[in-house]
Amino acid sequence: RALCPSPPAAPALLRSLRPAASVGVLHVARQIHTSQQHLAPVPPLPEKGGEVRHGLIPEEFFQFLYPKTGVTGPYMLGTGLLLYFLSKEIYVVNHETVAAACILSVIIYGIKKYGADVAAFADKLNEEKIAKALAIKNDAIRDLETAIEQEKKEQWRVEGRSYLFDAKRNNIAMLLEANYRERLLTVYNEVKKRLDYQVAMQNLKQQKEQDHMIQWVEKNVVQSITPQQQKDSIAKCISDLKALSKSAQVAV
Amino acid sequence: MKLLDVKLGQLPTWLAMRDFTPGGIGGALRRGYERYYNKYINVRKGGLGGISMVLAGYVVISYMWSYSHLKHDRRRKYH
Numbered sequence: 001r002a003l004c005p006s007p008p009a010a011p012a013l014l015r016s017l018r019p020a021a022s023v024g025v026l027h028v029a030r031q032i033h034t035s036q037q038h039l040a041p042v043p044p045l046p047e048k049g050g051e052v053r054h055g056l057i058p059e060e061f062f063q064f065l066y067p068k069t070g071v072t073g074p075y076m077l078g079t080g081l082l083l084y085f086l087s088k089e090i091y092v093v094n095h096e097t098v099a100a101a102c103i104l105s106v107i108i109y110g111i112k113k114y115g116a117d118v119a120a121f122a123d124k125l126n127e128e129k130i131a132k133a134l135a136i137k138n139d140a141i142r143d144l145e146t147a148i149e150q151e152k153k154e155q156w157r158v159e160g161r162s163y164l165f166d167a168k169r170n171n172i173a174m175l176l177e178a179n180y181r182e183r184l185l186t187v188y189n190e191v192k193k194r195l196d197y198q199v200a201m202q203n204l205k206q207q208k209e210q211d212h213m214i215q216w217v218e219k220n221v222v223q224s225i226t227p228q229q230q231k232d233s234i235a236k237c238i239s240d241l242k243a244l245s246k247s248a249q250v251a252v
Numbered sequence: 253m254k255l256l257d258v259k260l261g262q263l264p265t266w267l268a269m270r271d272f273t274p275g276g277i278g279g280a281l282r283r284g285y286e287r288y289y290n291k292y293i294n295v296r297k298g299g300l301g302g303i304s305m306v307l308a309g310y311v312v313i314s315y316m317w318s319y320s321h322l323k324h325d326r327r328r329k330y331h
Contacts, residue, residue: 045296046295047296047297048295049292049293049295049297049302051301052302052304055299055301055304056301089326092323126296
């Protein structure tokens, strides 16, 4: 069995389609994808090739002669042609015929003996190729499915956006509030300081005035006490004291 | 239209319709090759017939081309 190389069957299909309008004129609409042929999914390879009988003659020839001549028709035709070629010496029997006979017998013996093994080996190689390609395809499909799930998860996450923004808004509001209160406190402190200063000033002034007044009154009173008055007051005090001591002595 | 559908009397007309430019001939050869390839070789389990038919055709054609040399090996008195 022959190993299969990969042929350009699809580009041949593409080459047989011609564009509807000339390519240089851009504004004319070009008919693209109007035929039913698609490139994907690629049609799978056929399982078996065309039937060949005796390795040389395609089966279609036998089917072509079957209605008119039955099953033995092509063989009769073959025998007749062979005898005709031999008798008219269109096929010449010479040394090359002997060589051909030997070679053909060896080839046919080899094919009959080892054909099945070679076919199995070739099939195994093909299976490995196909399995590798299939593994790659499955991996790719799995990766894409994972990517799809991740994408769906991200889409689900987007729905939570509003909660995130609410939390952020709350945070900012709290910050603003705290800042406002801080500044309010500063203002209060400053104003209190100034008012305290004013109060302290007033108190100080009052106290100073009081002190000054007391001092002035004392000074004036001391000044007004003349020496005569002082002597009189001292004598009075002494007499008062004597009287008191007398009353105290009496009381005891 | 295919050659097998052409009636015998219409053969000259059909021959005149064909494209004999080099591009046309090349296209015809390419189509024939692709037909044979996709039928016998580009399959999952190809058989022996795919290449053996090509080799048999080569043998036949080389016999035809060398017939003028082989004529002298015929068994007759006067060639």
